[in-house]
Amino acid sequence: MPFINKTLQIITVLSVVMGPTTLPAEKKAVFPQGANPAGPYSPGVLSNGVLYVSGQIGRDASGNIPDQFEDEVSATLANIDKILKEAGLGPANAIAVQVYLTDMDLFERMNKVYMAYFPEPRPARTTVGVAKLVGKSRIEITVTAEASPVKKKK
Numbered sequence: 793m794p795f796i797n798k799t800l801q802i803i804t805v806l807s808v809v810m811g812p813t814t815l816p817a818e819k820k821a822v823f824p825q826g827a828n829p830a831g832p833y834s835p836g837v838l839s840n841g842v843l844y845v846s847g848q849i850g851r852d853a854s855g856n857i858p859d860q861f862e863d864e865v866s867a868t869l870a871n872i873d874k875i876l877k878e879a880g881l882g883p884a885n886a887i888a889v890q891v892y893l894t895d896m897d898l899f900e901r902m903n904k905v906y907m908a909y910f911p912e913p914r915p916a917r918t919t920v921g922v923a924k925l926v927g928k929s930r931i932e933i934t935v936t937a938e939a940s941p942v943k944k945k946k
Contacts (some may be wrong), residue, residue, distance in 0.1 A: 824874040865905040869938030885937040886915040
């Protein structure tokens with residue numbers, strides 16, 4: 793029996809010391825139906841209970857970006873929604889969002905559309921002004937979403 797107990801102690805210590813860094817991450821690309829990325833990337837990657845959504849712009853299936861800014865924001869969020877849904881998620885699962893705007897004067901207009909999409913409690917967010925985005929895009933958004941069940945505290 794002492795040998796078995798000592799072996800279990802060694803295994804426990806090794807698992808704590810070496811931890812999850814030695815285990816390969818579960819990683820799955822998420823491609824919604826009809827997705828055709830414009831570059832060498834996955835629209836989303838699901839890894840260990842977290843969905844990482846690549847930067848999305850308001851381009852439709854034909855490659856067009858709406859002229860009206862609010863429509864561009866809505867189209868961007870619709871593209872994100874397709875990826876979330878493909879992973880079995882929705883806007884309520886978002887935990888962090890990064891918004892990139894080519895003109896910070898568009899912030900309030902973006903915010904009105906954004907608030908209608910993300911429910912309370914809204915995800916953490918960073919908004920950054922950038923010089924240029926792909927094509928004539930004025931906005932790009934990335935999302936990190938919780939994909940595993942969250943245990944509620946009593």
